[in-house]
Amino acid sequence: MTDTRLMHTVGVRALEWLWAHRDGFRLETDVDPEVGFLERFKPVGELALICRVLFREGVAGSRQAELARKLLDHTWRHTLDGGRMLVRGQRIEPMSPIPFEVYLPYKELGYSEPEVERATVLYHRLESWSALELDPTRRLGLAAFQRRFGLTPRPPEAALVAPTWLARRPEPWTVGGHIAYDVTHTVFHLTDWGEHPEALPPDIADYLATWLPVWIDDWLDLKRWDLLGELLVIDACLPRPTLDERAWEGFAAAQQADGAMPAVRGMPEGEPDEVFDMIYHPTLVAAFASVLATSRALSELTHAAP
């Protein structure tokens, strides 16, 4: 098993980079509505989700927790203008689930914008919202978010697992990059982003316990850090995580001195905003994988103690 300090340090450094580059979380308010104002919300929502996991697991050091709180405050107040940008997003594209998906983790952390909630409750009553043609994995995620918000998911969550790729437990040798991301996100949604590993159906957990080591081995050798990070999250969601030493050492070694995690191979070059857009996600994933793996490693220690 991997040294817990190594896994923990990856997350500490990732948060430092995210804080230092917080201005990268930016919306394009003057973008042509036809291009899509909502396109740039994704990084903000992902940041809030990961920060929420960090608080939930309670394994962050004081510096890490402070940075997470400051990042949330910064993005809520500045990037989202206290939630007004989410309202604006809902008005531009009422049927898009994105503003709601970004809002939920902020709400769970104590931030509030009543107008987003009012619109969400209304949209939830619409046939159109429940009939949106989303990918099965995305649909499953939206249903989980509806439940967490206090709504009764439409369609019901239980009916949404079977259409995912993972639920069918297909031939593991057919997995490529796109399928692998579907797999990781199905697990995120089934476990509420690692909060309830026990919610993973046993046949899926067995399937992953058997084949995940192969995928981790492969994407480690391919130096695809973004996907490897997500696979390391999945490992930490399993009943018996492997916390694979070779994978974690490779992952940690790929991280830059300032905490940035490249998506593939080494650091990209370009304008600061371009570079941010290419590496914010793997860096967030690094923070996510770090906090879950650290938490699981500490739990194992607790259980192992006499």
Added chain:
Amino acid sequence: MEQSGTSALLQGAVQDIASDVVSALRGGDHVRMSGTMAADDIEGGLALAAVRVLGADLLLPHVLFPTPPAPEVLAVFRRTVEAFPLRPDAAPTVRWSHWAMRRTLLRLDTPLNGPPGMAADPEPDAGWLDDAPWQTLTHQLAVLTPLALPGEDCAVALAARRRPVDVARGFVRAVRRRDWQQAAGAGRWLTLLDGVPDTLGLETGLDFVELMGGTDPRVALQVQAARVVRAAGALV
């Protein structure tokens, strides 16, 4: 990297012989060694080297089906065993490959340098497989496919039998890396093992390997061997 002339020639000769074995496996026929047998002395050396690369799988059709090998093919096989004696510093896979060739000869021919009924060579050590990570295990087994036979109970086969999930993982890894030869070899082993996870999809997996890599006769050989083994298992 450009291949040297010799290794390209050798590779071609191995492919030719593998094609002959595939034909025999498909037709339930004798191995003919059509191309390579018509060789002069120099190429005769090449043929022996090629047979050494392919190992005991040259006579696989005659192990799987109750047909005696053609005398001239058996003669080349015997000459190969004699021409490449085991060196004291040989790697474990080379020791086992050599052991498999001598054992096959013992089955299908009179024993080497001894009276009929001579006991088989003692088995080499296979302990290195038990300590190998699943990636290495599969790679080594794929090199030792001549030992992947129904009813085989040598130490290598027993080591494979103890780790069906690890070999299945190795198969997935090989397919992902498009190493069709390793994938086909691992697939042949897997057809012999109990406890292979159903979710692997071995049968379609082997068809996929054949589709993607089957133009290489060495891949086709392993896939076809796996099919014969599977069919034999279904009859038992």
